[in-house]
Amino acid sequence: xxxxxxxxxxxxxxxxxxxxxxxxxxxxxxxxxxxxxxxxxxxxxxxxxxxxxxxxxxxxxxxxxxxxxxxxxxxxxxxxxxxxxxxxxxxxxxxxxxxxxxxxxxxxxxxxxxxxxxxxxxxxxxxxxxxxxxxxxxxxxxxxxxxxxxxxxxxxxxxxxxxxxxxxxxxxxxxxxxxxxxxxxxxxxxxxxxxxxxxxxxxxxxxxxxxxxxxxxxxxxxxxxxxxxxxxxxxxxxxxxxxxxxxxxxxxxxxxxxxxxxxxxxxxxxxxxxxxxxxxxxxxxxxxxxxxxxxxxxxxxxxxxxxxxxxxxxxxxxxxxxxxxxxxxxxxxxxxxxxxxxxxxxxxxxxxxxxxxxxxxxxxxxxxxxxxxxxxxxxxxxxxxxxxxxxxxxxxxxxxxxxxxxxxxxxxxxxxxxxxxxxxxxxxxxxxxxxxxxxxxxxxxxxxxxxxxxxxxxxxxxxxxxxxxxxxxxx
DNA sequence: CCCCACGGGCAAAATAGCCC
DNA sequence: GGGCTATTTTGCCCGTGGGG
Numbered sequence: 298x299x300x301x302x303x304x305x306x307x308x309x310x311x312x313x314x315x316x317x318x319x320x321x322x323x324x325x326x327x328x329x330x331x332x333x334x335x336x337x338x339x340x341x342x343x344x345x346x347x348x349x350x351x352x353x354x355x356x357x358x359x360x361x362x363x364x365x366x367x368x369x370x371x372x373x374x375x376x377x378x379x380x381x382x383x384x385x386x387x388x389x390x391x392x393x394x395x396x397x398x399x400x401x402x403x404x405x406x407x408x409x410x411x412x413x414x415x416x417x418x419x420x421x422x423x424x425x426x427x428x429x430x431x432x433x434x435x436x437x438x439x440x441x442x443x444x445x446x447x448x449x450x451x452x453x454x455x456x457x458x459x460x461x462x463x464x465x466x467x468x469x470x471x472x473x474x475x476x477x478x479x480x481x482x483x484x485x486x487x488x489x490x491x492x493x494x495x496x497x498x499x500x501x502x503x504x505x506x507x508x509x510x511x512x513x514x515x516x517x518x519x520x521x522x523x524x525x526x527x528x529x530x531x532x533x534x535x536x537x538x539x540x541x542x543x544x545x546x547x548x549x550x551x552x553x554x555x556x557x558x559x560x561x562x563x564x565x566x567x568x569x570x571x572x573x574x575x576x577x578x579x580x581x582x583x584x585x586x587x588x589x590x591x592x593x594x595x596x597x598x599x600x601x602x603x604x605x606x607x608x609x610x611x612x613x614x615x616x617x618x619x620x621x622x623x624x625x626x627x628x629x630x631x632x633x634x635x636x637x638x639x640x641x642x643x644x645x646x647x648x649x650x651x652x653x654x655x656x657x658x659x660x661x662x663x664x665x666x667x668x669x670x671x672x673x674x675x676x677x678x679x680x681x682x683x684x685x686x687x688x689x690x691x692x693x694x695x696x697x698x699x700x701x702x703x704x705x706x707x708x709x710x711x712x713x714x715x716x717x718x719x720x721x722x723x724x725x726x727x728x729x730x731x732x733x734x735x736x737x738x739x740x741x742x743x744x745x746x747x748x749x750x751x752x753x754x755x756x757x758x759x760x761x762x763x764x765x766x767x768x769x770x771x772x
Numbered sequence: 773c774c775c776c777a778c779g780g781g782c783a784a785a786a787t788a789g790c791c792c
Numbered sequence: 793g794g795g796c797t798a799t800t801t802t803g804c805c806c807g808t809g810g811g812g
Contacts, residue, residue: 594785636787636800723778
């Protein structure tokens with residue numbers, strides 16, 4: 298299968314340099330399209346996994362499992378791996394003499410067992426049980442992000458959890474910590490997450506390894522600070538602003554409730570009826586399969602996966618690959634399909650309720666032609682609903698541009714609408730690749746932009762704000 | 773209070789690997 | 793053992809400010 302070594306490779310075997318994959322196995326094992334001559338990272342990764350299967354007995358991977366005594370993530374997958382090896386080599390791998398169920402509890406397990414320990418946060422599943430709106434979740438996420446980006450760490454529970462003197466946590470952060478800890482207990486409110494070692498009542502002030510990590514995280518990740526600040530959730534900015542935020546929240550809540558009412562049978566307060574959960578029309582072929590004429594995309598995917606598991610249609614060597622039986626072949630027209638491609642293929646069978654057929658997609662440049670009809674539809678709907686909305690209102694009113702802005706645009710036009718200027722600004726940003734790769738919302742100014750906006754970098758959302766001084770009202 | 777424009781994040785579904 | 797990454801699909805939300 299693999300040359301030049303078939304059997305026991307030397308301990309310092311470098312697969313990346315000296316291996317060749319036979320055509321037969323290249324097609325079987327790798328779903329990647331790249332040639333084996335051009336060893337991409339994907340191939341190498343797949344190759345390493347493959348190597349573990351084939352040389353299971355002597356591989357460093359197996360030795361790792363032995364060294365760990367079958368514990369950890371590697372150990373957990375040992376069983377699955379052993380089944381693969383058995384299937385391929387025709388014999389079971391040797392028993393691991395070092396493996397035995399753990400006798401002593403881990404530190405984490407001891408903490409959990411303690412009656413004084415704060416409730417364990419189980420993430421999504423636990424949260425899903427609570428009645429919470431999209432907005433609440435979003436604000437919690439923002440709070441978490443806030444915690445990560447600020448200079449002081451205590452109180453957020455993701456780090457040291459020690460009590461702090463300065464400054465006090467913002468309301469949003471407090472809300473985030475309320476999620477897991479009782480607000481009445483001072484010990485708990487100082488540390489929300491259970492992973493924090495000092496949150497254990499047994500050792501409240503014991504310095505932990507995490508604590509030493511704090512200073513390293515003090516400098517915020519590039520691109521995050523801008524966003525957080527722009528959200529304006531950090532400090533109160535006067536009564537008016539707070540009132541505005543409150544109104545906005547109320548409005549969103551109303552919308553959520555209204556949407557829930559429309560979608561029906563949604564009593565748990567979760568947002569439904571939009572995005573993936575929106576009811577869609579289904580092609581006759583898919584209707585035969587799912588047994589309904591209208592269904593949400595997520596439901597279709599669920600049913601497909603239930604069917605796949607029931608009939609054991611996943612390729613054992615690559616569980617992302619779905620081997621199509623007759624019923625699936627009817628839908629996808631292929632013998633096997635990648636699980637991600639499956640979603641793509643579903644677009645041919647799913648389309649919005651008000652449209653007559655599938656939205657033409659599957660081409661890379663689909664985004665522009667597809668978005669425009671949607672926007673047009675929306676506009677038409679609004680016109681019908683709202684009546685007369687002047688064509689030259691808001692962003693569309695031509696405004697007098699400052700000399701700097703005229704110079705920046707470079708076409709000599711001195712009157713342009715806000716939207717046109719924003720458009721051209723984004724064109725320029727994309728042309729010159731000024732978006733920060735780590736956070737594409739952050740725009741790093743080149744000399745020309747720096748002259749115009751007087752900043753080193755800015756958040757994409759604040760383009761309008763930064764451009765404001767360059768517009769002059771004309772009557 | 774809504775509208776206009778913009779790009780990114782997030783929601784569900786699955787899997788394997790890695791990190792802490 | 794929990795949380796994150798990659799991947800695909802679509803639609804809503806965010807933030808900006810002047811005008812209706």
